[in-house]
Amino acid sequence: EIENNNQNKIDIISNIPFEQAIFIMNLICPKQLLELRLVCKYWKLVISDASIWKNFIKIKPTNHFMYNFKSSLLNKKDISSIQSKFEFYSTEIQTNNPFQTYFELIKGFDLRRQTQILYEGIEESSNDHPSQTIKQTLKKVNNTGLNDFWSSKGSDNEDSEEFLIYSLRYKANIINQVEIAFYRAAYQTGNPLYLPKGFRIKIGFSKSDYHFTSQIYETQQNEGTYFINLAPELIVGKFLKIEFFGRTQRQPGDDLFYTVVDYVSVSGQNLDSIKSKSELYNSIINYCMNKKGYQELISIKDNDDEEELIKINNQVDIHLKKKDYKTASQIIFNAPKGLSVLLRNNGAIECFLNDKDFENINDLEKKPIYAYINELIKHDCNFTVEETIVIAKIAVMGHAPCCKLLFSDKIAITEELGDIVRKVSKFRFIAANCYFNCLKYSKLIDLYIELQMFDQIVGFALQYSYQVDFCKVIQKMKGSCNNEKILKFARFIFQFSNVFSIDIDQFKSVIGMENIANNDLMQHIDNL
Numbered sequence: 001e002i003e004n005n006n007q008n009k010i011d012i013i014s015n016i017p018f019e020q021a022i023f024i025m026n027l028i029c030p031k032q033l034l035e036l037r038l039v040c041k042y043w044k045l046v047i048s049d050a051s052i053w054k055n056f057i058k059i060k061p062t063n064h065f066m067y068n069f070k071s072s073l074l075n076k077k078d079i080s081s082i083q084s085k086f087e088f089y090s091t092e093i094q095t096n097n098p099f100q101t102y103f104e105l106i107k108g109f110d111l112r113r114q115t116q117i118l119y120e121g122i123e124e125s126s127n128d129h130p131s132q133t134i135k136q137t138l139k140k141v142n143n144t145g146l147n148d149f150w151s152s153k154g155s156d157n158e159d160s161e162e163f164l165i166y167s168l169r170y171k172a173n174i175i176n177q178v179e180i181a182f183y184r185a186a187y188q189t190g191n192p193l194y195l196p197k198g199f200r201i202k203i204g205f206s207k208s209d210y211h212f213t214s215q216i217y218e219t220q221q222n223e224g225t226y227f228i229n230l231a232p233e234l235i236v237g238k239f240l241k242i243e244f245f246g247r248t249q250r251q252p253g254d255d256l257f258y259t260v261v262d263y264v265s266v267s268g269q270n271l272d273s274i275k276s277k278s279e280l281y282n283s284i285i286n287y288c289m290n291k292k293g294y295q296e297l298i299s300i301k302d303n304d305d306e307e308e309l310i311k312i313n314n315q316v317d318i319h320l321k322k323k324d325y326k327t328a329s330q331i332i333f334n335a336p337k338g339l340s341v342l343l344r345n346n347g348a349i350e351c352f353l354n355d356k357d358f359e360n361i362n363d364l365e366k367k368p369i370y371a372y373i374n375e376l377i378k379h380d381c382n383f384t385v386e387e388t389i390v391i392a393k394i395a396v397m398g399h400a401p402c403c404k405l406l407f408s409d410k411i412a413i414t415e416e417l418g419d420i421v422r423k424v425s426k427f428r429f430i431a432a433n434c435y436f437n438c439l440k441y442s443k444l445i446d447l448y449i450e451l452q453m454f455d456q457i458v459g460f461a462l463q464y465s466y467q468v469d470f471c472k473v474i475q476k477m478k479g480s481c482n483n484e485k486i487l488k489f490a491r492f493i494f495q496f497s498n499v500f501s502i503d504i505d506q507f508k509s510v511i512g513m514e515n516i517a518n519n520d521l522m523q524h525i526d527n528l
Helices: 018-025 030-036 041-047 050-057 076-081 098-106 278-289 294-299 306-321 325-333 339-345 348-352 368-379 385-395 400-406 415-421 425-437 441-450 454-464 470-477 483-496 504-511 519-527
Strands: 065-069 084-088 091-094 118-124 161-168 173-182 198-204 225-229 235-237 239-245 260-270
Touching: 018 041, 030 041, 118 260, 161 260, 173 198, 173 239, 198 235, 306 325, 306 339, 306 348, 325 339, 325 348, 325 368, 339 348, 348 368, 348 385, 368 385, 368 400, 385 400, 385 415, 400 425, 415 425, 425 441, 441 454, 441 470, 454 470, 454 483, 470 483
Parallel strands: none
Antiparallel strands: 065 084, 084 091, 118 161, 161 239, 173 225, 173 235, 173 260, 198 239
């Protein structure tokens, strides 16, 4: 509403063409639109237009969500004549707006819940070594170990195909997102990324029969991590199959093509979590009952998933309340196959922490976190991201055992780890490794400048064809280096002037040549 000169309120929406009103409503979020429908009948008519809700839901016709509706007529007099059929998981619902109906069905239900539901790797088409199996892809970490990935067998055929099959946590899982990270071999010349040409995912209740098949996603050069968002389609299943098509990278040495996966992560939730949405829940159950494998799954008694997990959590809580931290830690690490990893990936270490643990390490041996770390060392397993961060925060305070752990090959390499440990001089090479492996090259360059490792900046730029802004590097050098060192670095850079793209005028300005009596360098730059 706006006010005219006579201070009377005017309803703009009701006084502009229908298509313009639709355009305005497209700029408003769904939650507010549901409230704005109550303003008046005409606003409700505009907001009920299917084209608005179609933009928000962004859902395509699939076997799970099907619709058949005629495009909205822009003439508002004819808008009530729209006839639509809305079919969700084989349940037909008559409605004038399938997209709005769908939104109202799922409102209040968080489609972006990030619960990890990947449970177990059960089959692979091939592997290059017994230590490079599908099991290595269950850890969502970037480890420095050379075998922390799955690798296909080498092939001289760039069109060869591979697959991986996973079991998910519940009998019926709503899969919201699948994340696939391909492996970049930082220890090989050229830092190669072992991508397939494309991939797709399949979901079903039997590992031999899949009721959902995605499109084929083409990979992009130098893009290692891919997110496949399935929400809000509510795809349900027990097994996930990832198919890889073709290969793009030969391995130096044997000159064979490989596809290599660093990790796979799947977020979603138990189908039972939407039982309160009875219309939605029952329609999905009816759909699932007709799919191969579902009835066999629901006839199996739960023994190592939700019920077992609740039981383990209760046992841990009991011992934490008794302050028996050693036993609580042992229960987590001795849990049945898969559940221990699940507990640790979901932040089990946080149960052993309090706000004062990072203030004083003198009496760390008496704190709950010490029992957890001891159990972690005893089981000799790779650390989760959360565990690595906690160990790093304790290590930077000078705790010797945690310092030793940081130098092991068990840590999870992340950008956050680099940010924490770069504050301590003896850990700065770990920070450099983190930034390098996480492709945070600008932070790596900044770290080299802090360490005054200027030759390494040039070496890195040459080896990996990385475009360094040397003007910015010199600008930062001015805060910690004298003119002699700056000029020495400038001469070194200009040995590779045919390789680097340098703005000569800007370079001279940043160095401050007018204030420096160094004619040989000045003449060299002018000649360039």
